[in-house]
């Protein structure tokens with residue numbers, strides 16, 4: 001009975017059948033496609049993961065310009081040999097602001113995702129000036145011109161604005177303050193270089209690239225440790241430390 005009703009009311013009427021078929025398929029399509037347009041989709045940034053500072057962003061643009069990704073990946077894979085060599089494997093929530101991402105696919109040199117803090121600033125300066133000076137036998141090319149050229153604060157602001165339109169949470173104040181922020185952070189690196197008898201200017205390209213390299217993987221490592229501490233505390237039945245809970 002129900003069967004013949006169905007046939008009489010819907011299947012025998014071509015137009016009705018077509019409309020209802022379209023509706024049925026559209027529901028499936030909407031459910032699958034609509035969320036892709038939602039901003040909230042994708043990995044959430046982990047605790048403490050912030051967009052790069054203007055100086056670090058300038059360094060990142062140089063990293064991309066010079067094609068460092070041709071020899072260096074930025075993704076520690078979850079295999080024992082990798083984690084023993086590089087440390088924690090890379091979580092998606094660490095690299096949410098990395099646009100375009102620098103995971104890379106070739107490793108002629110080592111992975112750099114956790115290189116931040118591994119060496120002093122002066123090491124990076126000397127290594128980029130002449131890789132053979134710090135790493136005998138290295139096949140990495142020299143990048144000595146980075147010592148002689150300066151970054152353009154307006155280009156950094158343009159990069160920040162471009163990222164802002166893509167959803168990176170830079171505020172207009174941060175963009176306006178970028179030239180001053182470059183001097184501040186660059187000045188700290190210059191002070192450390194000078195302690196090693198190297199002279200540089202806060203806006204030297206080599207200083208910006210050093211700033212970029214020195215933060216790689218650092219905040220992520222902290223975030224992962226916090227997650228592990230929270231999990232261990234749960235397992236031990238103790239209270240989760242307040243800092244992790246909120």
Ligand code: HEC
Nearest residue numbers: 066067068070071108109110115131135138139140141143
């Ligand atoms: C032709 C391939 C090649 C290119 C291009 C290259 N590197 Fe390297 N890089 C290497 C090799 C090989 C090593 C390992 C030996 C050494 O320390 O120099 C290395 C080592 C490094 C290290 C030390 C990593 C560690 O954990 O010890 C850093 C940092 C680095 N490179 C940064 C850069 C940056 C920044 C660029 C772009 C400006 C760059 N590299 C371009 C091949 C390359």
